[in-house]
Amino acid sequence: RDEQLEAELFGEDNHVHTGINFDKYDSIKVSVKGKDIKPISMFDEANLHPAMKENVRLARYKVPTPVQKHSIPIITDGNDLMACAQTGSGKTAAFLIPILSNLFGKAKKLAAPRPPPGTRRYKAEPLVLILAPTRELATQIFDECRRFTYRSMMRPCVVYGGADVIPQKNELAKGCDVLTATPDILDDGTRQTLMFSATFPKSIRNLARDFLANNYIFLTVGRVGGTTSDITQKIMYVENHKKRDQLVALLLKQPPSRTLVFVETKRGADSLDDFLYSQNFPTTSIHGDRTQQEREDALLSFKNGRCPILIATSVAARGLDIKNVMHVINYDLCEDIDEYVHRIGRTARVGNQGLATTFYNDNNSGIARDLVKILIEFKQGVPDFLQE
Structure with missing residues (x-):
């Protein structure tokens, strides 16, 4: 032993x-x-x-x-x-x-x-x-x-x-x-x-x-492609040019906790990381163009709490199991509902509870029908702009 x-x-x-x-x-x-x-x-x-x-x-x-x-x-x-x-x-x-x-x-x-x-x-x-x-x-x-x-x-x-x-x-x-x-x-x-x-x-x-x-x-x-009722899902209507301000407001409002922010592109991850850092938020980011050492360093900083805000592309964060991720934010909403399920599933692990906030606007109408189905199935509120 x-x-x-x-x-x-x-x-x-x-x-x-x-x-x-x-x-x-x-x-x-x-x-x-x-x-x-x-x-x-x-x-x-x-x-x-x-x-x-x-x-x-x-x-x-x-x-x-x-x-x-x-x-x-x-x-x-x-x-x-x-x-x-x-x-x-x-x-x-x-x-x-x-x-x-x-x-x-x-x-x-x-x-x-x-x-x-x-x-x-x-x-x-x-x-x-x-x-x-x-x-x-x-x-x-x-x-x-x-x-x-x-x-x-x-x-x-x-x-x-x-x-x-x-x-x-x-x-x-x-x-x-x-x-x-x-x-x-x-x-x-x-x-x-x-x-x-x-x-x-x-x-x-x-x-x-x-x-x-x-x-x-x-x-x-459960259902193939389903998520979990342990995740509280909130959908907010946010135009693209207002996303940064809304993200800052969310981060300032919540108590200090591990937060995972999803963006669509590698360039978007770098840009948002730089912006939040300039606003004095402890952030790091991860995407496919980073070296393996950079990716490991970013994950370590996120896990040990030195940088409790991690900005990531979907592929880079697929399947990650990190303790106490309390909030997932879909800054850029994906086009595929299965990808949405994988993203929000980074929180509320093993019976714990978590929050998933999604920024939605008219550019995301392609996923609206599937998104409503998920919200209804798991007894989440469906905002008026999605019901329309």
Whole structure:
């Protein structure tokens, strides 16, 4: 047992407290299409490897969320799975726990041999490949892999573009059993394929079938593409030339808290960052043209509270799970309702409550109908300008 590493992996900085609405998760409708597999109600029912049981305990996971209750036995049974569940509902743990638990105790037999000390060239042969759309999400999943492989023989690694290749190669050369990566061309092998997202547009579901077994299971928790009632959604009519003034007014009005501001373009992120900084707001920004080090520094400043206002483009912030984001502001409203769901889902994680404020004007009329549907479904107020 490594007490220092244990504190690093499972300490308070890496723990997200469940919110007051966590118990409401069990009231969410769940649909399972395909093989009928009994869900678990507690982690003790999942037949987890003893080391995984201990890691789940160290992570302070008390009760599985709905997506975990269904996904863990489905994956343990060896099925392909497409799972759609709302943001902040525990999807990462839903696939990591059963995958890794199944391999604990088998790693010595299945894993590639570790290279002798001092060996420079050695081929990594991972047993598990996890693909994520962004570098930040890949790193976030890798951190979870480190937690759940604690005190096991399995070694996780992460690779992505935009960073120095040599250190990544050196890490792979030490051996890799669980590889988290951004996409590239892959060789097929004997595999179990699992897909998890908060949204699955029909076009993506159709495409995904090319990569899943014919008898794959489709799991939905809530409505496909739905959000969560833990988020209070407010839509404000704001003309483009008044957005900056309205944003400043919002930031001055709210108590100090982590706030994520979404803009449409990289140039817009830089420009708004400069403007807010000139107004003495502690801001930082993140987008695809930043170097990996700049992106990591910006996220660290946001997480540790040095810069509690983060300006981001949609792609850069996709899937990020950051503690205590209390307010999401759609400064530039996106054109796609699924993107809207992903954006506002950065707040109100794991049963906590959050606020999402959206600036809307006539340029956003293309998303109005879908926006009204989301607001009505989750019992949010629909302003008159949208009803018209």
